[in-house]
Ligand SMILES: [Zn+2]
Protein backbone atom coordinates (compact mmCIF):
# COMPACT_ATOMS: atom_id res chain seq x y z
CA UNK A 1 0.00 0.00 0.00
CA UNK A 2 1.38 3.36 -1.04
CA UNK A 3 0.10 6.61 0.48
CA UNK A 4 0.41 9.99 -1.21
CA UNK A 5 -0.37 13.08 0.84
CA UNK A 6 -2.31 15.03 -1.81
CA UNK A 7 -2.71 17.94 0.58
CA UNK A 8 -1.72 18.67 4.18
CA UNK A 9 -3.39 22.04 4.83
CA UNK A 10 -6.45 23.15 6.77
CA UNK A 11 -9.72 24.43 5.27
CA UNK A 12 -8.02 27.70 4.25
CA UNK A 13 -4.77 26.32 2.86
CA UNK A 14 -1.31 27.86 3.11
CA UNK A 15 -0.50 30.53 2.05
CA UNK A 16 -3.75 32.00 3.31
CA UNK A 17 -5.36 34.49 0.93
CA UNK A 18 -4.34 38.02 1.95
CA UNK A 19 -2.05 36.93 4.80
CA UNK A 20 1.44 38.30 5.32
CA UNK A 21 2.45 36.29 8.41
CA UNK A 22 5.96 34.83 8.48
CA UNK A 23 4.79 31.35 7.45
CA UNK A 24 2.75 32.62 4.50
CA UNK A 25 5.60 34.90 3.37
CA UNK A 26 8.02 31.96 3.58
CA UNK A 27 5.58 29.95 1.47
CA UNK A 28 5.56 32.64 -1.22
CA UNK A 29 9.35 33.04 -1.15
CA UNK A 30 10.14 29.33 -1.32
CA UNK A 31 7.25 28.26 -3.55
CA UNK A 32 5.72 26.09 -0.83
CA UNK A 33 2.06 25.36 -0.39
CA UNK A 34 -0.34 23.31 1.67
CA UNK A 35 -3.42 22.29 -0.31
CA UNK A 36 -6.48 21.03 1.56
CA UNK A 37 -5.90 17.67 3.30
CA UNK A 38 -6.61 14.46 1.41
CA UNK A 39 -4.89 11.15 0.66
CA UNK A 40 -4.40 8.88 -2.33
CA UNK A 41 -3.98 5.19 -1.48
CA UNK A 42 -2.55 2.84 -4.12
CA UNK A 43 -2.59 -0.91 -3.91
CA UNK A 44 -2.01 -3.17 -6.89
CA UNK A 45 -3.72 -1.38 -9.75
CA UNK A 46 -6.31 0.36 -7.53
CA UNK A 47 -6.43 4.03 -6.59
CA UNK A 48 -8.53 4.96 -3.58
CA UNK A 49 -9.13 8.59 -2.63
CA UNK A 50 -9.68 9.66 0.97
CA UNK A 51 -11.82 12.81 0.78
CA UNK A 52 -12.35 14.98 -2.30
CA UNK A 53 -10.85 18.34 -1.39
CA UNK A 54 -11.61 21.64 -3.16
CA UNK A 55 -8.06 21.31 -4.60
CA UNK A 56 -8.84 17.93 -6.18
CA UNK A 57 -8.13 18.98 -9.77
CA UNK A 58 -4.61 20.17 -9.00
CA UNK A 59 -3.97 17.27 -6.66
CA UNK A 60 -4.85 14.68 -9.30
CA UNK A 61 -2.73 16.48 -11.89
CA UNK A 62 0.25 16.58 -9.49
CA UNK A 63 -0.26 12.86 -8.73
CA UNK A 64 0.01 11.94 -12.41
CA UNK A 65 -3.71 11.85 -13.25
CA UNK A 66 -4.59 8.45 -11.76
CA UNK A 67 -7.96 6.92 -12.52
CA UNK A 68 -9.79 6.89 -9.17
CA UNK A 69 -11.57 3.59 -8.51
CA UNK A 70 -13.37 4.61 -5.33
CA UNK A 71 -13.40 7.21 -2.60
CA UNK A 72 -14.27 7.64 1.07
CA UNK A 73 -15.73 10.78 2.63
CA UNK A 74 -14.73 11.31 6.27
CA UNK A 75 -17.28 14.08 6.89
CA UNK A 76 -19.36 16.77 5.27
CA UNK A 77 -17.13 19.82 5.74
CA UNK A 78 -16.34 21.94 2.69
CA UNK A 79 -12.60 21.23 2.71
CA UNK A 80 -13.17 17.44 2.62
CA UNK A 81 -15.73 16.90 -0.11
CA UNK A 82 -16.43 19.92 -2.30
CA UNK A 83 -13.88 18.93 -4.97
CA UNK A 84 -15.99 15.96 -6.05
CA UNK A 85 -17.35 18.06 -8.93
CA UNK A 86 -13.85 18.03 -10.48
CA UNK A 87 -14.61 14.54 -11.79
CA UNK A 88 -17.10 16.08 -14.20
CA UNK A 89 -16.13 15.10 -17.78
CA UNK A 90 -12.80 13.72 -16.51
CA UNK A 91 -13.87 10.25 -15.49
CA UNK A 92 -17.01 8.53 -14.33
CA UNK A 93 -17.30 9.80 -10.75
CA UNK A 94 -15.97 7.10 -8.43
CA UNK A 95 -18.26 5.21 -6.09
CA UNK A 96 -18.11 6.99 -2.74
CA UNK A 97 -18.19 5.19 0.61
CA UNK A 98 -19.12 6.90 3.87
CA UNK A 99 -21.16 6.58 7.03
CA UNK A 100 -24.88 6.90 6.21
CA UNK A 101 -25.37 10.50 7.39
CA UNK A 102 -22.18 11.70 5.67
CA UNK A 103 -23.10 10.00 2.41
CA UNK A 104 -26.58 11.49 2.48
CA UNK A 105 -25.31 15.04 3.09
CA UNK A 106 -22.46 15.01 0.55
CA UNK A 107 -24.36 12.98 -2.05
CA UNK A 108 -27.27 15.41 -2.00
CA UNK A 109 -25.06 18.39 -2.83
CA UNK A 110 -23.60 16.55 -5.82
CA UNK A 111 -26.89 15.00 -6.93
CA UNK A 112 -26.45 16.59 -10.39
CA UNK A 113 -23.53 14.18 -10.97
CA UNK A 114 -25.69 11.19 -10.00
CA UNK A 115 -22.98 9.90 -7.66
CA UNK A 116 -23.02 6.26 -6.66
CA UNK A 117 -22.72 5.86 -2.92
CA UNK A 118 -22.39 2.98 -0.52
CA UNK A 119 -23.21 3.54 3.14
CA UNK A 120 -20.98 1.75 5.64
CA UNK A 121 -21.44 1.43 9.37
CA UNK A 122 -18.70 2.42 11.82
CA UNK A 123 -16.66 -0.40 13.38
CA UNK A 124 -17.78 -2.81 10.64
CA UNK A 125 -14.81 -3.70 8.40
CA UNK A 126 -15.44 -3.80 4.67
CA UNK A 127 -13.24 -4.65 1.70
CA UNK A 128 -12.51 -2.03 -0.95
CA UNK A 129 -9.68 -2.00 -3.53
CA UNK A 130 -8.20 -5.12 -1.85
CA UNK A 131 -7.95 -3.18 1.44
CA UNK A 132 -9.73 -3.93 4.69
CA UNK A 133 -11.25 -0.67 5.88
CA UNK A 134 -13.01 0.36 9.08
CA UNK A 135 -14.64 3.72 9.84
CA UNK A 136 -13.99 5.02 13.36
CA UNK A 137 -16.13 7.74 14.95
CA UNK A 138 -14.06 10.67 16.24
CA UNK A 139 -15.00 13.99 17.90
CA UNK A 140 -15.39 16.96 15.57
CA UNK A 141 -18.21 19.18 16.88
CA UNK A 142 -20.85 20.15 14.35
CA UNK A 143 -20.34 17.27 11.91
CA UNK A 144 -20.40 13.49 12.30
CA UNK A 145 -16.80 12.60 11.44
CA UNK A 146 -14.90 9.35 10.96
CA UNK A 147 -11.29 8.33 11.16
CA UNK A 148 -10.24 5.39 9.01
CA UNK A 149 -8.24 2.22 9.67
CA UNK A 150 -6.85 0.60 6.52
CA UNK A 151 -5.12 -2.77 6.56
CA UNK A 152 -3.28 -4.40 3.69
CA UNK A 153 -0.90 -7.36 3.76
CA UNK A 154 -0.28 -6.96 7.49
CA UNK A 155 0.41 -3.20 7.27
CA UNK A 156 -1.93 -0.80 9.03
CA UNK A 157 -2.62 2.84 8.26
CA UNK A 158 -4.75 4.94 10.61
CA UNK A 159 -5.99 8.34 9.50
CA UNK A 160 -7.95 10.94 11.41
CA UNK A 161 -7.81 14.37 9.87
CA UNK A 162 -10.38 16.36 11.87
CA UNK A 163 -10.90 15.66 15.56
CA UNK A 164 -10.46 16.80 19.11
CA UNK A 165 -8.15 14.80 21.38
CA UNK A 166 -11.03 13.23 23.30
CA UNK A 167 -12.22 10.49 20.91
CA UNK A 168 -14.35 7.44 21.82
CA UNK A 169 -12.45 4.67 23.61
CA UNK A 170 -13.70 2.07 21.13
CA UNK A 171 -12.10 4.04 18.27
CA UNK A 172 -8.86 4.31 20.28
CA UNK A 173 -8.68 0.50 20.40
CA UNK A 174 -8.85 0.31 16.59
CA UNK A 175 -6.21 3.02 16.21
CA UNK A 176 -3.46 1.50 18.34
CA UNK A 177 -0.12 0.28 16.98
CA UNK A 178 -0.48 1.40 13.35
CA UNK A 179 2.52 1.29 11.03
CA UNK A 180 1.62 4.82 9.97
CA UNK A 181 -0.62 7.15 12.00
CA UNK A 182 -1.83 10.37 10.39
CA UNK A 183 -3.36 12.97 12.71
CA UNK A 184 -4.86 16.44 12.71
CA UNK A 185 -2.59 19.13 14.22
CA UNK A 186 -4.13 22.36 13.01
CA UNK A 187 -2.45 24.77 15.41
CA UNK A 188 0.81 25.15 17.30
CA UNK A 189 0.80 24.18 20.98
CA UNK A 190 0.09 27.66 22.37
CA UNK A 191 -3.23 27.94 20.47
CA UNK A 192 -6.49 26.12 21.14
CA UNK A 193 -8.92 25.51 18.26
CA UNK A 194 -12.50 24.54 19.11
CA UNK A 195 -12.84 21.61 16.66
CA UNK A 196 -9.24 20.47 16.12
CA UNK A 197 -6.14 19.28 17.93
CA UNK A 198 -3.08 21.42 18.34
CA UNK A 199 0.47 20.04 18.20
CA UNK A 200 0.56 19.03 21.89
CA UNK A 201 -2.84 17.29 21.63
CA UNK A 202 -1.67 15.34 18.57
CA UNK A 203 1.58 14.21 20.23
CA UNK A 204 -0.36 13.25 23.35
CA UNK A 205 -2.80 11.14 21.31
CA UNK A 206 0.05 9.59 19.34
CA UNK A 207 1.75 8.65 22.60
CA UNK A 208 -1.36 6.71 23.60
CA UNK A 209 -1.71 5.07 20.17
CA UNK A 210 1.96 4.07 19.82
CA UNK A 211 2.33 4.01 16.02
CA UNK A 212 5.58 3.08 14.30
CA UNK A 213 5.49 6.34 12.35
CA UNK A 214 3.55 9.59 12.81
CA UNK A 215 2.64 12.26 10.28
CA UNK A 216 0.65 15.42 11.04
CA UNK A 217 -1.79 16.97 8.55
CA UNK A 218 -4.58 19.59 8.39
CA UNK A 219 -1.85 22.10 9.28
CA UNK A 220 -2.84 25.77 9.20
CA UNK A 221 -0.69 28.74 8.21
CA UNK A 222 -0.08 29.24 11.96
CA UNK A 223 2.13 26.12 11.96
CA UNK A 224 5.82 26.61 11.23
CA UNK A 225 7.23 24.85 8.18
CA UNK A 226 9.75 22.92 10.26
CA UNK A 227 7.38 21.52 12.90
CA UNK A 228 8.47 17.93 13.62
CA UNK A 229 6.34 15.07 12.18
CA UNK A 230 4.63 17.39 9.67
CA UNK A 231 3.69 15.76 6.38
CA UNK A 232 4.21 17.81 3.22
CA UNK A 233 2.16 17.94 0.03
CA UNK A 234 2.90 15.09 -2.42
CA UNK A 235 4.98 13.21 0.17
CA UNK A 236 4.82 9.50 -0.61
CA UNK A 237 4.95 6.79 2.07
CA UNK A 238 5.22 3.10 1.20
CA UNK A 239 3.79 0.75 3.80
CA UNK A 240 5.10 -2.78 3.65
CA UNK A 241 8.42 -1.71 2.14
CA UNK A 242 9.95 -0.50 5.41
ZN1 LIG B 1 -11.06 19.89 7.67
Ligand SMILES: [Zn+2]
Pocket residue numbers: 015016019020021022023024025221222
Ligand atom coordinates in the same frame (compact mmCIF):
# COMPACT_ATOMS: atom_id res chain seq x y z
ZN1 LIG C 1 -0.40 33.41 7.16
Ligand SMILES: [Zn+2]
Pocket residue numbers: 075077140143162
Ligand atom coordinates in the same frame (compact mmCIF):
# COMPACT_ATOMS: atom_id res chain seq x y z
ZN1 LIG D 1 -13.95 19.28 9.46
